[in-house]
Every structure is written in C-alpha cells, then in structure tokens.
Amino acid sequence: MGDRVRLHVKGLTYSERPTGAYALLLESETDKRKLPIVIGAFEAQSIAIALDKMTRPPRPMTHDLFATVMEAHQIDLKEVVIQDLQDGVFFAQLVFERDGEARTTDARPSDAIALALRADCPIYASQSVMEKASLAESEAKVASVQPELNEDELPDGDPLETPETALALSKASTDTLNEWLDRALEQEDYELAARIRDELNKR
16 A cells, blocks of 8 residues: 555635636545646536435436446445646546456546445545655645635736736746746635646646
8 A cells, every 4th residue: 555645535625717617636545645636517517416415306317327337337446546647638447346356447637536425335546646746734624615815916027917828837937937836826726726736747
C-alpha cells in the first residue's frame, strides 16, 4: 500500500471562469494533502447526488444506471485508483470483481469517483500523482461553495480577470504563477489552483 494513498471526497467548488467548471477536492487519509481535479458540470452533479444520500433523482442518472447494471450482473466494484497524470490530464482505473476474478478498466476520475461513491468502495491515488498534483494541508482549506472574489485585491494581469485563462497562464513567469497559486488558494478557488498547478507541472 506504500505506493498509493487513500483519499476521501471533501467537496466541490464552482467557478464561472472560463466555462463553469467544477473542482472536485479529494483529501488524503493520512497527511491531509488535497488533490483538486477539474471536472464537468454533469459529473459534479452526479457526485453531489451520491454524496447526499437522501437525494434521489426522479430518473436514474448514467452512473446510477451503470451501478444498477453491475449489481444485476453481480459485479462488485472493489476500488478506484487515480494512477497517472499526463499533461494536466488525470487517468483512473476501476478495479472490479466477478465470480472471484478481478479485472480492471480505464475510466475518467470523475466517472470513477461517481461510481465509487455509489458502491461505497475506497478511492486511491498513486504516490506519483500525489507528488505531482497534491496541495499540502497548510496550502488548502476545504470549501463547499466558492466565495466571491475581490478583484481589487488581485495583481495586474491576474488570470482571474482574463477570459483566455490558459493563454494568460502560459505566458506568465514561474514566480508569477506561484504568486497566483497562493492567491487562488487563499480565495479557495480550487478550479483555478488546479489549472495553475498543471501549468507549473508542465515546466
């Protein structure tokens, strides 16, 4: 187990920039490092429904349907592993079992976690992913809703003020990116923090 870390879902944050993306915030069980992953609105809704055990949509969502089919065919989802990070893109695997035989299949982390919450199975990340993408406990605070940002406090040329966020990040110096990362974390903007972190990792 030394080559991977057990994670728990801590919450979702929302950003209106640039396309209404969400950041799924995971936390390690041992040292409380945070792992933010940018996901789409549909996957965020599905995860939010799974987290709220009392909420039942009038019709089953895609992840509910998949979980029901697995149950009908006696397929047990044993665990989910976020195993790799390449060019800012996370890769995950589903580990499932049927008739005593274990198998794996590739999946997006958002889909894998939506299923893991429904199956109540553990979520892990490889140590390499945590080393590349996690934030220390001192750097991140959990937020279920993103607060309003005070633009007057932002430095000139901040990507928060720029519609072309990716372009702004690519042109910024490493020192500037680190400054923006600190500011994004202070504002609990995990979606932007994840994008800045990915740009720093590319360098």
